[in-house]
Amino acid sequence: MMSIRLGKLMLFTSVVSAGGCTVMYYLIQKSFSRASYYRLALEQLNNNPGALEALGTPLNIHYLQLIDKYNFVDITNAQLKIPVSGSKTEGHVYVSSSRDAPFQRWHLQEVFLQLKDGQQIPIFKLNEKNGGVKKQE
Structure with a gap:
């Protein structure tokens, strides 16, 4: 009786x-997906025709x-x-972002897509020569 209890x-x-672990994992993932550096990078990806063409749609x-x-x-x-993945292939979006101090706005430094076959597609890079103007390649 005791062993059953x-x-x-x-x-x-x-x-x-x-x-509890599953809920914690979900909450951590959710916090990343709400972060501005994450959202800004995916916005750049979605606005890059070359990257979308390489991955194929729909984008996951x-x-x-x-x-x-x-x-x-x-x-x-x-x-x-x-x-990330699409109908043609899969890969990873690499994101580098920084901010000057805590509680200030995040600024993308670089975003690129690396496909499964090793091909890299530049998506965004901060252009230091033009006074910090952001440039999409």
């Missing part, structure tokens, strides 16, 4: 723990791999590797 308790605890944005060492965000810098 202990077994049920262990099962219940495992289910609650797994559910996938969850970040949270354990990937490339994905990094601190107070003034952010870099992401966003998995």
Whole structure:
């Protein structure tokens, strides 16, 4: 009788723990997708005909791999590797963004698409020579 209750308790605890981890994972992904550096990068991707043609439509944005060492965000810098796919192929959108101080606006530094076959398609790069004017390539 005691082992049955202990077994049920262990099962219940495992289910609650797994559910909590799943909810936490979802919330972390949601917070990334709401961040301006993430949204700005995807906006640049969606406005780049060459990148869209290479991937094919419809475009699918996938969850970040949270354990990937490339994905990094601190107070003034952010870099992401966003998995994307289309009807033709898949790849990753690499994003570098920065801001001058906490609570200030994020500014994209560079965005490029790297396809599965290794081809890189430049999407956006901050043009320092023109007084910091943003340039889409």
